Amino acid sequence: MVSIKINGNLYNVPADYTILKAAEENGIDIPTLCYEEGLTITGACRMCVVEVKGARKLLAACATPVTDGMEVQTESERVVSARRDILRLLIANHDLRCLTCERNGDCRLQDYCYRYQVEDTPYKGAKKEYPIDTDNHFFIRDYSKCIKCGKCVLICAEVNGAHVYDFMERGFDTKVTSAFDDNLQETTCTACGMCVNVCPVGALVEKSVLWQGRPWEVKKVTTTCGYCGVGCQLKLKVKDDRIIGVAAAKSGSNLGHLCAKGQFGWEYVQSNDRLTDPLIKRNGVFEKVSWDEALTYVANRLKAIWQEHGGQAFAGLTSAKCTNEENYLFQKFMRTILKTNNVDHCARL
Amino acid sequence: MKGILVCGGTGCISNNSRLVHDAIEKELSQQGLEAEFELKYTGCHGFCEMGPLVLITPEEEFYCRVKPEDVPNLIDSLKQGKVYEELLYVDPTTKEKIKTRHDVPFYQKQQRLVLKNCGIIDPENIDDYINSGGYKSLHKVLTTMQPEEVIQEIKASGLRGRGGGGFPTGIKWEFARKSTADKKYIICNADEGDPGAFMDRSISEGDPHAVLEGMLIGGYAIGAWEGYIYIRAEYPLAVKRLSIAIEQAEAKGYLGQNILGSDFSFSIKIKQGAGAFVCGEETALMESIQGNRGMPRPRPPYPAVKGLWDRPTNINNVETFANVPVIIGMGSEQYSQIGTEKSKGTKIFALTGKLNNTGLAEVPMGITLREIVFDIGGGISGGKKFKAVQIGGPSGGCLTEEHLDLPIDYDSLLEAGAMMGSGGLVVMDESTCMVELARFFLSFTRHESCGKCTPCREGNTRLLEILQRIVDGKGEKEDLERLQSLGENIIMSSICGLGQTAPNPILSTLKFFRHEYELHVEKKICPAGVCKGMISYKIIEEKCKACGICKKNCPVEAIAGEKKQPHKIDPAKCAQCGVCMEKCPFEAIIRG
Numbered sequence A: 001m002v003s004i005k006i007n008g009n010l011y012n013v014p015a016d017y018t019i020l021k022a023a024e025e026n027g028i029d030i031p032t033l034c035y036e037e038g039l040t041i042t043g044a045c046r047m048c049v050v051e052v053k054g055a056r057k058l059l060a061a062c063a064t065p066v067t068d069g070m071e072v073q074t075e076s077e078r079v080v081s082a083r084r085d086i087l088r089l090l091i092a093n094h095d096l097r098c099l100t101c102e103r104n105g106d107c108r109l110q111d112y113c114y115r116y117q118v119e120d121t122p123y124k125g126a127k128k129e130y131p132i133d134t135d136n137h138f139f140i141r142d143y144s145k146c147i148k149c150g151k152c153v154l155i156c157a158e159v160n161g162a163h164v165y166d167f168m169e170r171g172f173d174t175k176v177t178s179a180f181d182d183n184l185q186e187t188t189c190t191a192c193g194m195c196v197n198v199c200p201v202g203a204l205v206e207k208s209v210l211w212q213g214r215p216w217e218v219k220k221v222t223t224t225c226g227y228c229g230v231g232c233q234l235k236l237k238v239k240d241d242r243i244i245g246v247a248a249a250k251s252g253s254n255l256g257h258l259c260a261k262g263q264f265g266w267e268y269v270q271s272n273d274r275l276t277d278p279l280i281k282r283n284g285v286f287e288k289v290s291w292d293e294a295l296t297y298v299a300n301r302l303k304a305i306w307q308e309h310g311g312q313a314f315a316g317l318t319s320a321k322c323t324n325e326e327n328y329l330f331q332k333f334m335r336t337i338l339k340t341n342n343v344d345h346c347a348r349l
Numbered sequence B: 001m002k003g004i005l006v007c008g009g010t011g012c013i014s015n016n017s018r019l020v021h022d023a024i025e026k027e028l029s030q031q032g033l034e035a036e037f038e039l040k041y042t043g044c045h046g047f048c049e050m051g052p053l054v055l056i057t058p059e060e061e062f063y064c065r066v067k068p069e070d071v072p073n074l075i076d077s078l079k080q081g082k083v084y085e086e087l088l089y090v091d092p093t094t095k096e097k098i099k100t101r102h103d104v105p106f107y108q109k110q111q112r113l114v115l116k117n118c119g120i121i122d123p124e125n126i127d128d129y130i131n132s133g134g135y136k137s138l139h140k141v142l143t144t145m146q147p148e149e150v151i152q153e154i155k156a157s158g159l160r161g162r163g164g165g166g167f168p169t170g171i172k173w174e175f176a177r178k179s180t181a182d183k184k185y186i187i188c189n190a191d192e193g194d195p196g197a198f199m200d201r202s203i204s205e206g207d208p209h210a211v212l213e214g215m216l217i218g219g220y221a222i223g224a225w226e227g228y229i230y231i232r233a234e235y236p237l238a239v240k241r242l243s244i245a246i247e248q249a250e251a252k253g254y255l256g257q258n259i260l261g262s263d264f265s266f267s268i269k270i271k272q273g274a275g276a277f278v279c280g281e282e283t284a285l286m287e288s289i290q291g292n293r294g295m296p297r298p299r300p301p302y303p304a305v306k307g308l309w310d311r312p313t314n315i316n317n318v319e320t321f322a323n324v325p326v327i328i329g330m331g332s333e334q335y336s337q338i339g340t341e342k343s344k345g346t347k348i349f350a351l352t353g354k355l356n357n358t359g360l361a362e363v364p365m366g367i368t369l370r371e372i373v374f375d376i377g378g379g380i381s382g383g384k385k386f387k388a389v390q391i392g393g394p395s396g397g398c399l400t401e402e403h404l405d406l407p408i409d410y411d412s413l414l415e416a417g418a419m420m421g422s423g424g425l426v427v428m429d430e431s432t433c434m435v436e437l438a439r440f441f442l443s444f445t446r447h448e449s450c451g452k453c454t455p456c457r458e459g460n461t462r463l464l465e466i467l468q469r470i471v472d473g474k475g476e477k478e479d480l481e482r483l484q485s486l487g488e489n490i491i492m493s494s495i496c497g498l499g500q501t502a503p504n505p506i507l508s509t510l511k512f513f514r515h516e517y518e519l520h521v522e523k524k525i526c527p528a529g530v531c532k533g534m535i536s537y538k539i540i541e542e543k544c545k546a547c548g549i550c551k552k553n554c555p556v557e558a559i560a561g562e563k564k565q566p567h568k569i570d571p572a573k574c575a576q577c578g579v580c581m582e583k584c585p586f587e588a589i590i591r592g
Ligand SMILES: Cc1cc2nc3c(=O)[nH]c(=O)nc-3n(C[C@H](O)[C@H](O)[C@H](O)COP(=O)(O)O)c2cc1C
Pocket: B160, B161, B162, B163, B164, B165, B166, B167, B169, B189, B190, B191, B192, B193, B194, B277, B278, B279, B280, B281, B282, B283, B315, B316, B317, B318, B320, B321, B496, B497, B498
């Protein structure tokens, strides 16, 4: 443990903490744009700069380790002046059509401009403008809104392993995009959508939410992904009782990461063809029945077949959508009750 | 035996010194003089503008601008033991011919420690290096000194990094020594991105083994057995000579396993950079070696803890490494006699701009700006007045007349709002517009920003836009304040040295030449007459009847002209009062 002073108050924090973490844990909010827990710390946006006694320059709170006796100011005049200039610079090179932006009201850039009373920018000049890329199935890439925080680059490379994005060109011309600026269909993109989830602004947006509702009209319903046994937590974006998209939620099993199915494969939930009741086929026609009736029917048939033909007449196939525990119980049932080893799993096919 | 040393530095080569060398070779063989003269193709003398240079040893006769056609006469004179007057250096002020190199004013105040072999030995021949005392320091270190003693010696010498920051080298080595890991690295930074600077290139081309020797000693001191030289691909000759040097050193057992019979082993690889300025920044450089995009990492962790491939790494500049064998050779005590209290040894400066003599000059720390500009540089060219120097490259600052007697070292420069940087020194005369100068430097740094961090990526573009607007005559009242406050915030909040220094030329010109900015913005006047789009008065030659009325009325004597000759306004002197235009009876004067 080391003891540090933040804004005049003394705190004891673990020695391997950064200033940002120390502040966060003690309820002091330092603004960040490029920092994302679990990803490499790049210190790129400089939004989190703080004043440290004895340092000649302002230091990035996200990237600077605490040291014993350190004295930090998180909202001093110099700090606020630097943050205000950073915001003015960012909005000077940003498509500021906030009125119709899908992230209006849910955007860090807006939040911090509000917090630091940055209403406008004196730095008017060249602006990077790009056509909106709509080529992939699931999300748009509107790089006129990109603030080059680099989080999409990192999450794609470090969590997914797909390495789809990087920085192209240099300096003011820098563009965060796929290799050769290719359409994502032609890259190694697996459509996990993690990049969309980490983007702090409206540069990466799911197509399904476009024009469907303002962020404050959308309810976020936390649930468990139904696709596989991992049990990722996700937040359904629900507007007027219809799902319009998915946001990642953090849980022990998925740390906020999702795969393509959980992120974009939720349409079946609202499909008219979806099975919602058990059915029994009688005289060639499916009939809706109660669960009791369906289960009794199955049990009776299993017993009858077993008595007539023995266990070897059965083969059981289970699903990756089940949990480990369910799969365990299933094979136990096959082996000890039906007495057969004819049991397999869809993931082995 | 006399030596005929033809300069084979990049400057002289581009002036056809190769042809001069070949002509001499042919002449010697035709006349059967090979046994009397030893012909060598050397590294750079630093006085490239006088090239191709030929030096005769041991007398140090110094011949300038030698052409292949001169060779027969030159050899004839040498054969007769005479000096070939035609090609001697002529002092531009006294018009006197100067015979030897050390009497040429450009060299008189120099102290060539690091450059002692440059222009003297054949850089492609390891024996020449060894014969002039090369690898003696390595031998001494490996046979008589413990690594800690080497570090102690470097610390005691007071050597500070020549790559720009001036960090004490011995302390840096000590950090790297103390880090433990399965592997450590030594990197030599030969990226040399500052426009106009070419000391690292000259050393690498003219004395490559000195760099290797310095790296070897550094490797021994910190406990590394692998080294990299990161050098820009635009330096093909330096790459070639370093590669030859590595091969020859390997063949002679100065590189490889169990060097000189000790249990120290070391190898060196060359990595060519693609010429991005930011790749000279140490952490971006390491990313580049690792095959990544050259973008700086946050520090800490510092390279001494976590550098190349996350291993402890010590990185030094070419000139820093070239100082190491010198220090071990003469001993720290003698070395630390040279220089000032806190900056020891010499520094190589690249002199450019409005000077009579331009080139590379190695001088003791603590020399004054006046000595550099007026003695070594030979004063301002064209008889104009000194205005300022920009020191420390594109991210340095400017010094003015009041600083001429300032003893130059790392700390005095910082105090004066400039910096040593890599030693670039651009001299400006009265015809230089300081706003335009700042704009020029900023256009470089803006272009070279890697784009990683917001203040540098976005901010330098805005600074440049403001400056462009001012030199275009469209400056706004608030612009000076914007330059100041945005500049300070970029310095305060950028990740790496590029952003942290890019606004320096603006802030220092704003400090020392604020009135020039004000004239541009408020009156749309460029006092140096450089910026287009500013108000200026001109005489239309065809309309001028040479009556002399304007000349008589000008309050600042800015108008010159002989009888019957069209008159001229000197924009540098013109105060833009407009009297001349009013008085001219022939409407020959216009305001543009
Ligand atoms: C933008 C930038 C460019 C740099 N370029 C060079 C360079 O070309 N050569 C160099 O030796 N150091 C350069 N440096 C300094 C290096 O980061 C590093 O401090 C130096 O190589 C350390 O060597 P020294 O201790 O011997 O000076 C640069 C720094 C910055 C911020």
